[in-house]
Amino acid sequence: xxxxxxxxxxxxxxxxRVLPRVVTLVENNDPxxxxxxxxxxxxxxxxxxxxxxxxxxxxxxxxxxxxxxxxRESGRRVAVLAVDPSSPLTGGAVLGDRIRMMARxxxxxxxxxxxxxxxxxxxxxxxxxxxxxxxxxxxxxxxLVETAGTGQDGTDIASLADTVLVVQSPGLGDGVQAIKSGxxxxxxVVVVNKADQPGTNDALRLLRAGFALGHPRDDxxxxxxxxxxxxxxxxxxxxxAIDDHSTWLDDTGNRSLRxxxxxxxxxxxxxxxxxxxxxxxxxxxxxxxQDAIARVVRRELSPHQAVDSIVxxxxxx
Amino acid sequence: xxxxxxxxxxxxxxxxRVLPRVVTLVENNDPxxxxxxxxxxxxxxxxxxxxxxxxxxxxxxxxxxxxxxxxRESGRRVAVLAVDPSSPLTGGAVLGDRIRMMARxxxxxxxxxxxxxxxxxxxxxxxxxxxxxxxxxxxxxxxLVETAGTGQDGTDIASLADTVLVVQSPGLGDGVQAIKSGxxxxxxVVVVNKADQPGTNDALRLLRAGFALGHPRDDxxxxxxxxxxxxxxxxxxxxxAIDDHSTWLDDTGNRSLRxxxxxxxxxxxxxxxxxxxxxxxxxxxxxxxQDAIARVVRRELSPHQAVDSIVxxxxxx
Numbered sequence: 307x308x309x310x311x312x313x314x315x316x317x318x319x320x321x322x323r324v325l326p327r328v329v330t331l332v333e334n335n336d337p338x339x340x341x342x343x344x345x346x347x348x349x350x351x352x353x354x355x356x357x358x359x360x361x362x363x364x365x366x367x368x369x370x371x372x373x374x375x376x377x378r379e380s381g382r383r384v385a386v387l388a389v390d391p392s393s394p395l396t397g398g399a400v401l402g403d404r405i406r407m408m409a410r411x412x413x414x415x416x417x418x419x420x421x422x423x424x425x426x427x428x429x430x431x432x433x434x435x436x437x438x439x440x441x442x443x444x445x446x447x448x449x450l451v452e453t454a455g456t457g458q459d460g461t462d463i464a465s466l467a468d469t470v471l472v473v474q475s476p477g478l479g480d481g482v483q484a485i486k487s488g489x490x491x492x493x494x495v496v497v498v499n500k501a502d503q504p505g506t507n508d509a510l511r512l513l514r515a516g517f518a519l520g521h522p523r524d525d526x527x528x529x530x531x532x533x534x535x536x537x538x539x540x541x542x543x544x545x546x547a548i549d550d551h552s553t554w555l556d557d558t559g560n561r562s563l564r565x566x567x568x569x570x571x572x573x574x575x576x577x578x579x580x581x582x583x584x585x586x587x588x589x590x591x592x593x594x595x596q597d598a599i600a601r602v603v604r605r606e607l608s609p610h611q612a613v614d615s616i617v618x619x620x621x622x623x
Numbered sequence: 624x625x626x627x628x629x630x631x632x633x634x635x636x637x638x639x640r641v642l643p644r645v646v647t648l649v650e651n652n653d654p655x656x657x658x659x660x661x662x663x664x665x666x667x668x669x670x671x672x673x674x675x676x677x678x679x680x681x682x683x684x685x686x687x688x689x690x691x692x693x694x695r696e697s698g699r700r701v702a703v704l705a706v707d708p709s710s711p712l713t714g715g716a717v718l719g720d721r722i723r724m725m726a727r728x729x730x731x732x733x734x735x736x737x738x739x740x741x742x743x744x745x746x747x748x749x750x751x752x753x754x755x756x757x758x759x760x761x762x763x764x765x766x767l768v769e770t771a772g773t774g775q776d777g778t779d780i781a782s783l784a785d786t787v788l789v790v791q792s793p794g795l796g797d798g799v800q801a802i803k804s805g806x807x808x809x810x811x812v813v814v815v816n817k818a819d820q821p822g823t824n825d826a827l828r829l830l831r832a833g834f835a836l837g838h839p840r841d842d843x844x845x846x847x848x849x850x851x852x853x854x855x856x857x858x859x860x861x862x863x864a865i866d867d868h869s870t871w872l873d874d875t876g877n878r879s880l881r882x883x884x885x886x887x888x889x890x891x892x893x894x895x896x897x898x899x900x901x902x903x904x905x906x907x908x909x910x911x912x913q914d915a916i917a918r919v920v921r922r923e924l925s926p927h928q929a930v931d932s933i934v935x936x937x938x939x940x
Contacts, residue, residue: 340927347925569919576930602886608664610657613893
């Protein structure tokens with residue numbers, strides 16, 4: 307159902323069951339999904355991908371849901387890919403928020419998908435990127451990728467998204483954490499959500515001071531705004547800031563720079579992961595690798611010398 | 624001071640400053656350290672390496688210190704490599720224990736070194752293995768490697784050690800955690816430390832039941848013993864169990880099997896990390912890699928097709 311020349315037309319056709327099936331096959335690394343992706347990939351590159359990240363508890367899912375409403379009001383279709391936090395401590399709460407967002411499922415112009423990053427080799431870099439390509443080929447002009455802002459995933463989003471939205475909440479501690487974690491360095495737009503709570507102005511001030519000290523990406527002034535996702539206050543302005551950034555990317559040539567970087571990151575991550583699988587499967591070890599290991603066992607080579615000799619054979623021009 | 628043909632004789636000579644210097648250079652991946660290691664490696668393979676792992680708070684450092692005392696009473700020299708837990712939450716307490724152990728520094732037949740695993744690429748697999756080679760070449764017949772039993776490090780120790788000692792403490796929760804974490808699967812000797820506390824017999828029973836259900840390594844009955852590292856109760860018996868395991872490894876041919884596995888793990892981890900560095904440095908990208916990425920940007924190839932073509936060139940026989 308999802309392979310062959312007609313997969314693109316089926317994906318963009320009237321049957322609402324095709325897209326979720328293709329996404330599932332791609333997400334599971336199924337050979338049929340990979341074949342479909344090879345077909346679909348040439349039809350990608352039109353979507354604007356917004357990464358939404360930030361520490362647990364700042365209301366990312368609620369803000370995403372609120373953004374989806376504004377985007378629909380602007381008449382555009384939108385796809386949401388929610389990458390579950392791998393921490394079992396926060397998973398529950400975030401999923402709770404998410405269920406409300408899922409209620410929008412009834413609108414055929416909103417596609418919502420949740421996927422687990424836990425235990426996935428390569429994390430965001432592989433499965434998420436592949437699913438984004440499917441959503442892009444399916445014709446969504448906007449794709450929101452919500453990811454837990456913890457560990458590697460928070461900063462990995464920068465290699466996947468055209469616009470990175472970093473979400474914070476009032477409270478100086480969060481701001482300090484954000485500065486430490488490197489999240490701010492990847493932000494194109496920064497939001498202090500839960501702006502109904504005390505401390506919002508302090509948080510805005512701290513973040514502006516942090517950006518003034520740091521080196522913002524691309525020599526651009528980073529918008530730092532306040533939202534209250536539950537009441538919707540500030541969310542229209544946030545969508546305008548995201549659209550402004552999209553225009554800026556096109557006007558300055560930065561979109562193609564980022565796209566090239568994205569392609570490079572995705573390909574090299576795939577190469578690493580494929581080589582990893584290659585070398586960890588003993589039966590795939592080449593004679594040169596087995597010989598080098600045997601010489602290490604006999605102490606004719608140090609491990610470091612063995613590594614050098616193997617790498618030299620692998621990376622010869 | 625640490626290179627050339629005479630590094631081995633200097634390392635085993637009277638100057639106590641040579642060993643710590645070589646260890647520091649090796650730990651820091653300094654080219655002089657790597658050169659020394661290439662020289663020293665052929666003199667390795669005589670030490671018995673004991674990995675000591677277990678969850679935070681079970682008294683690993685105190686038990687290690689107590690083992691060091693018994694080993695010295697048996698007339699043997701011993702080196703201790705303590706790999707810091709990467710969690711800042713427990714680092715302080717463990718380091719507190721460690722300082723007491725450091726007091727043994729005055730004994731020239733005990734070498735103690737602490738190293739940080741945090742932020743180190745490849746973790747235990749690279750720096751720790753390299754330092755163990757130096758201590759082995761320096762002539763220590765016993766090397767104790769104490770590592771936090773959290774995350775990957777706890778099970779990684781199995782690819783580094785001849786004998787893996789898994790430390791638990793009374794309390795059913797710990798036992799259940801150990802079973803879940805996979806720590807028990809790598810244990811050659813299991814200890815319930817803090818045996819003066821209530822629940823010790825329950826913990827021993829739970830662990831024995833867990834092993835009866837599981838598949839112990841190498842079809843060997845795993846000793847499950849109780850110690851109280853502070854009073855020293857049970858520690859002589861623990862050292863005897865470690866020595867028994869060493870004899871068993873030699874008698875059954877398992878030592879050479881483990882050593883081959885260890886060499887394989889170390890070399891392949893090095894290859895992966897070298898390839899990773901190779902591909903993330905743009906100037907090292909081969910023409911084939913750059914060409915494939917450019918074709919992905921032009922959407923002539925999907926990322927998956929690009930990965931396949933690059934990997935095919937790298938792994939050709």
